[in-house]
Amino acid sequence: MGSPPPNFESGASTNFATPAQWGAVYQIDFFDQEIVSMKLSEFDFALPPHLIAKYPSPVRSESRLMVLRGGEGSLKHEKFSGLLQYIEEGDLLVFNNSKVIPARLFGEKSSGGHIEVLVERLLGERHCLAHVRASKPLKPGQQIILEKALCFEVVGRNNIFYELRLLHEEPLLPLLEQYGRIPLPPYLNREEEETDKERYQTVYAHPPGSVAAPTAGLHFDIPLLEALKAKGVSFAFLTLHVGAGTFQPVRAEEITQHEMHPEWLTVPEAVINAVEDTRRRGKKVIAVGTTSVRSLETAASSGILKPFSGDSRLFIYPGYSFKVVDAILTNFHLPKSSLMMLISAFAGLEEIRKAYEEAIASQYRFFSYGDAMLIL
Secondary structure (H helix, E strand, O other), X not given: OOOOOOOOOOOOXXXXXXXXXXXXXXXXXXXXXXOOOOEHHHHOOOOOHHHEOOOOOOOHHHOEEEEEEOOOOEEEEEEXXXXXXXXXXXXXXXXXXXXXXXXXXXXXXXXXXXXXXXXXXXXXXXXXXXXXXXXXXXXXXXXXXXXXXXXXXXXXXEOOEEEEEEOOOOOHHHHHHHHOEOOOOHHHOOOOOOOHHHHOOOOOOOOEEEOOOOHHHHHOOHHHHHHHHHHOOEEEEEEEOOOHHHHOOOOOOEHHHOOOOOEEEEEOHHHHHHHHHHHHOOOOEEEEOHHHHHHXXXXXOOOOOOOEEEEEOOOOOXXXXXXXXOEEEEEOOOOOOHHHHHHHHHHOHHHHHXXXXXXHHOOOOEOOOOOEEEEO
């Protein structure tokens, strides 16, 4: 999976944020969003545990697809390959091409004691921010040994993360590829297996940096991409490196009090040009995944769509006015999550509630390895 498939644009190259840039995040201004009073409980639902997909569909494009027309509330049930009939010649699919890195490492402190590290962000060739699970907090200058091969020094704390420095001449990224483990979502409640190295990755993944897959893209395989291209559908690729915070539920009962975790993204000029060209021709801009939605809407936050590179804390919830996206292709999300709030802002909260009730009744598979929804 180190290279993108032939004939498909790979997008941006690897980028690293510096420690200084980590603190300088973009925050959307509330002038861009109507402030509404909404309670967290409005985004809750009961999901039978057996509907959490622990493994992907045997064939990527043969997972199920629910088609929801927001505003109307009409629902249709398809296979994912049926997406072809809902996307027209000249429409634009915008993909997040970030590649998942083997970010989970296990080891011990120099003083003994087990430790688990989840790399959240690469800050350079030998520096990273990481979640650390240990019996006691780590101290600056302390050394840890991971996978019996990699030695790190603790530089210090950065909010909930530790900054770690690799004490080897070789860069961190290839060492993660050699020693790290795929950071499967916690709700899968299983260890990674050999097939996860391929299946928890989109077929067009290229610049490494995510610790969670942009899961809407997992349904695309090469034959479906080729069929879409043959139909005259355009593709554009941006990059948002997904952090582990994507699995964290919103905890503030008043959702406007929630603070999003920052994620690094880049929307290159080629994507801006593709969106503007699509709009001129009266065609649809279809975001593949909530990460693509947040990236495009961040790039348009000033009121003018323009290239963007940096961190974003953009929080989209009901009341938000979308500036770029005409349709969203997404998976079925966790209760009380910011992703539930984003799709509710797009389609309407009542429509999403009804769609999720139907998905549960129809035994759709949920979360990262689950089925998909197209919201028009």
